[in-house]
Amino acid sequence: MNYPSIFWYAVLWIIVWGAVGALVTPRVYARKDKFTHQTAMIGAFIGGAFGPVGLIILWVLTPQLSAKWILASGLVVLLWLGLAFSRADPDNLCVTSGSFVATQLANGLVIGSIYGLMALGLTLIFSILGIVSFAHGEFYMLGGMVTYYFTQVFFPEINPLWGVLAAALFTFVLGSIFELLFLRPMITGQIERPGEYAILVTFGLAFFLQYTTLSLVGASPKKVPRFFDYPKVEVPPDSGAILKMTPGNVTFFDIISIPSPRITALIIALILLAALLYFLYRTWTGKALRAVSQDRQAAAVTGINPKRMNTLAFSLGGMLAGISGAALVQVFSWVPWVGIPASSRSFVIIVLGGMGSLPGAFIGGLILGVVEALGAGCVPDPNRAAAYLPAYGMIILVLVLLLKPTGLFGREL
Amino acid sequence: MRNMKLLKTLTWVVGTGFLIILPFLIPTRMHVAVIALYYAILASSWALLAGYGGQFSFAHMAFAGLGAYTAGLIGKFIRFTTAPTGLCTEFSMGDWWLVVQDAGSPTCLETAKAAMPVGALIVKLPAWLDITMGIIVGGLFGLLIGALVLRLRRTYLALFTIAFAEILRTVINAERDITGGPGGLKVDPLFPNGLTIFGRTFEAADKLPSYYVMLVLFLAVLALMYWLVGSRFGLFIRSIREDEEAAASLGVNVVRYKILLFTITAMIAAAAGGVYAHFVRVIAPNMMVIKEMSVVIAMAVIGGMESLLGAAIGAIIIEFALEQLRSDITIGSFSINMTDWRLVVFGALLMITLRFWGNGLIFPIIQRITRRGVAEETVAKRVQPASTPTAEAPVMEQEVEA
Numbered sequence: 001m002n003y004p005s006i007f008w009y010a011v012l013w014i015i016v017w018g019a020v021g022a023l024v025t026p027r028v029y030a031r032k033d034k035f036t037h038q039t040a041m042i043g044a045f046i047g048g049a050f051g052p053v054g055l056i057i058l059w060v061l062t063p064q065l066s067a068k069w070i071l072a073s074g075l076v077v078l079l080w081l082g083l084a085f086s087r088a089d090p091d092n093l094c095v096t097s098g099s100f101v102a103t104q105l106a107n108g109l110v111i112g113s114i115y116g117l118m119a120l121g122l123t124l125i126f127s128i129l130g131i132v133s134f135a136h137g138e139f140y141m142l143g144g145m146v147t148y149y150f151t152q153v154f155f156p157e158i159n160p161l162w163g164v165l166a167a168a169l170f171t172f173v174l175g176s177i178f179e180l181l182f183l184r185p186m187i188t189g190q191i192e193r194p195g196e197y198a199i200l201v202t203f204g205l206a207f208f209l210q211y212t213t214l215s216l217v218g219a220s221p222k223k224v225p226r227f228f229d230y231p232k233v234e235v236p237p238d239s240g241a242i243l244k245m246t247p248g249n250v251t252f253f254d255i256i257s258i259p260s261p262r263i264t265a266l267i268i269a270l271i272l273l274a275a276l277l278y279f280l281y282r283t284w285t286g287k288a289l290r291a292v293s294q295d296r297q298a299a300a301v302t303g304i305n306p307k308r309m310n311t312l313a314f315s316l317g318g319m320l321a322g323i324s325g326a327a328l329v330q331v332f333s334w335v336p337w338v339g340i341p342a343s344s345r346s347f348v349i350i351v352l353g354g355m356g357s358l359p360g361a362f363i364g365g366l367i368l369g370v371v372e373a374l375g376a377g378c379v380p381d382p383n384r385a386a387a388y389l390p391a392y393g394m395i396i397l398v399l400v401l402l403l404k405p406t407g408l409f410g411r412e413l
Numbered sequence: 414m415r416n417m418k419l420l421k422t423l424t425w426v427v428g429t430g431f432l433i434i435l436p437f438l439i440p441t442r443m444h445v446a447v448i449a450l451y452y453a454i455l456a457s458s459w460a461l462l463a464g465y466g467g468q469f470s471f472a473h474m475a476f477a478g479l480g481a482y483t484a485g486l487i488g489k490f491i492r493f494t495t496a497p498t499g500l501c502t503e504f505s506m507g508d509w510w511l512v513v514q515d516a517g518s519p520t521c522l523e524t525a526k527a528a529m530p531v532g533a534l535i536v537k538l539p540a541w542l543d544i545t546m547g548i549i550v551g552g553l554f555g556l557l558i559g560a561l562v563l564r565l566r567r568t569y570l571a572l573f574t575i576a577f578a579e580i581l582r583t584v585i586n587a588e589r590d591i592t593g594g595p596g597g598l599k600v601d602p603l604f605p606n607g608l609t610i611f612g613r614t615f616e617a618a619d620k621l622p623s624y625y626v627m628l629v630l631f632l633a634v635l636a637l638m639y640w641l642v643g644s645r646f647g648l649f650i651r652s653i654r655e656d657e658e659a660a661a662s663l664g665v666n667v668v669r670y671k672i673l674l675f676t677i678t679a680m681i682a683a684a685a686g687g688v689y690a691h692f693v694r695v696i697a698p699n700m701m702v703i704k705e706m707s708v709v710i711a712m713a714v715i716g717g718m719e720s721l722l723g724a725a726i727g728a729i730i731i732e733f734a735l736e737q738l739r740s741d742i743t744i745g746s747f748s749i750n751m752t753d754w755r756l757v758v759f760g761a762l763l764m765i766t767l768r769f770w771g772n773g774l775i776f777p778i779i780q781r782i783t784r785r786g787v788a789e790e791t792v793a794k795r796v797q798p799a800s801t802p803t804a805e806a807p808v809m810e811q812e813v814e815a
Contacts, residue, residue: 132568199469201767207707208760215753344579347572387587394580405565
């Protein structure tokens with residue numbers, strides 16, 4: 001059992017020197033009268049990557065720092081962790097099988113794109129309304145539920161895309177009703193403390209939606225079969241074909257294997273992302289939305305109605321979560337509290353990407369997807385690895401809050 | 414003035430007296446009464462954190478769970494013996510040995526018992542001590558989380574705590590070898606050997622002693638919190654809630670006081686959780702689900718977030734109401750399963766209360782009762798010519814206090 005010792009010593013080493021770097025570097029820079037911006041973070045990364053040697057070189061030379069340093073030393077830290085892991089647990093599938101790692105990475109990216117889409121909704125709401133919707137996971141859950149009932153119970157023979165559309169419509173309408181009833185009073189001055197009210201009322205909505213759904217549909221898991229069966233593409237084995245398809249699975253280059261429902265979900269996410277970008281950057285309403293997120297008063301002066309934009313943003317955000325749920329209902333089984341881990345995931349993503357940053361949300365989603373996939377695949381005890389799935393996001397959250405609370409692309413707070 | 418003070422004291426005396434004789438009024442529903450007090454502690458401490466300090470934490474139940482699980486795990490794994498076992502992990506402490514039966518060797522103590530000298534003692538930590546340990550653990554976690562998140566904006570605390578609560582629950586669920594997982598962890602009763610007071614003997618399973626323990630904790634916590642609110646600390650945290658920048662500019666160390674407040678309320682929650690664990694005797698990770706947190710928040714909001722007493726009364730009333738509403742309703746051929754629908758009702762009530770009655774439903778009633786005299790006197794003062802400025806100051810004080 002040399003597994004724990006080597007790996008955990010490496011982790012300890014990185015944490016200790018990272019902490020030393022984070023604490024001391026800003027002081028060194030301040031004493032030398034240099035620009036201290038982000039020196040804590042870079043110190044942490046250099047300490048983690050190169051230990052005391054790197055730190056001493058950094059402190060002696062005190063070069064002008066830039067984001068490249070973070071990236072480079074961050075990659076070195078990851079390299080160390082990977083090396084320690086492979087030394088400690090040489091029989092692990094993650095170390096021995098490159099195709100397994102590639103598959104995990106690809107699956108992580110695919111699921112991460114949906115996480116990103118969902119977080120995009122949350123960050124859209126935050127950038128326009130200035131609030132975090134704690135009911136975001138419930139919109140996700142409802143999207144899946146509506147798709148299930150639409151395609152499996154009410155209209156069993158229908159094309160499943162209609163189910164996705166129904167979910168989008170339902171969550172959009174639900175979002176606008178809630179915004180009009182409960183969030184509109186915030187900006188018309190009927191609520192004493194809008195910031196506190198927003199946290200509690202969206203939390204209350206989450207509770208309400210969860211238990212309404214539970215009362216209506218029950219606690220038994222719902223399962224939707226995959227939306228589309230993929231055409232079978234047969235190739236002789238080991239011919240090095242780029243693509244191999246069966247109805248339930250897609251294999252690229254003979255090594256990366258992704259279940260086809262996930263591919264469908266990815267395609268839905270990408271189409272939606274493109275539509276969203278077109279809407280935000282090419283249409284009048286989308287530009288108006290972005291204008292309101294930049295400066296409310298100025299936007300109002302140019303003839304944009306900020307109140308209407310609030311409603312639109314909240315409904316759109318809810319809809320994005322709903323469509324994410326509709327896309328993933330064919331991948332996971334669905335229960336009324338499936339939204340709780342989903343919403344904490346979105347919180348991690350928007351903090352990681354930077355609150356209110358749209359590209360940050362999507363990239364954060366991809367990062368979280370990859371981290372979760374690798375964590376689930378590589379942690380030795382498989383039962384535990386799956387159970388700790390939300391914890392990997394938590395580690396990211398703690399690191400971001402410690403090192404760079406504004407997130408990757410956040411505006412300075 | 415004196416009437417006012419008298420009325421207030423009287424209200425407290427009557428309220429406390431009512432809670433003391435409650436077991437004799439509803440002897441069959443003691444379980445609900447204890448749970449109601451448990452929720453009252455949680456709701457009122459959450460009201461101190463959120464309503465007075467403006468810090469919105471969703472990890473309050475997680476802290477209660479930390480307290481409960483610390484108490485439970487100590488009871489499960491830690492023993493004190495007078496002789497070394499030689500098999501378990503153990504530490505010498507003078508005449509006693511602290512023995513840890515870790516999950517790797519759950520039976521080491523049993524095996525060692527045979528080899529021990531005659532008369533060697535093996536004892537568990539008494540309940541009040543493991544509850545204290547739970548409080549310390551809760552406080553430590555509160556301190557860490559507070560130090561990490563409270564220097565940032567308010568929303569970060571809410572985001573972080575909701576994720577933390579979920580993680581803690583997952584970890585306890587996953588580590589079945591240690592915590593028993595979703596099946597739960599057995600905890601000893603508060604008085605494992607029973608209790609004899611005033612010539613009456615209570616079994617370990619009797620609920621009456623637990624009720625009074627919880628009641629004492631509740632009253633002590635309430636007294637502590639009212640003392641805090643009345644002190645400089647209370648002034649500071651209220652100023653932080655109103656305007657952080659302004660408070661900081663006047664010399665309040667904003668972050669330190671926020672962390673202090675967060676730690677104190679975390680410790681209170683952990684204390685409640687510890688007593689709760691010893692009362693229910695089987696704790697499961699379900700005690701920390703988001704639903705429980707939502708119920709506590711609903712209690713505090715409906716009772717009145719800005720009043721500790723309002724939140725506590727709200728909690729007691731709602732807990733009894735929730736239990737009352739458990740039975741199904743049948744209208745014609747429709748049968749409504751109330752176990753889920755009652756929570757829907759409270760969710761809706763929570764949102765509507767927030768929207769239309771920001772002060773809650775119960776706090777305004779308390780205010781009406783306790784401030785009736787104040788209003789009359791203030792009016793009387795206003796009618797008088799302002800020749801007695803000294804007499805006005807106490808009235809102001811009274812208002813601040815209430």
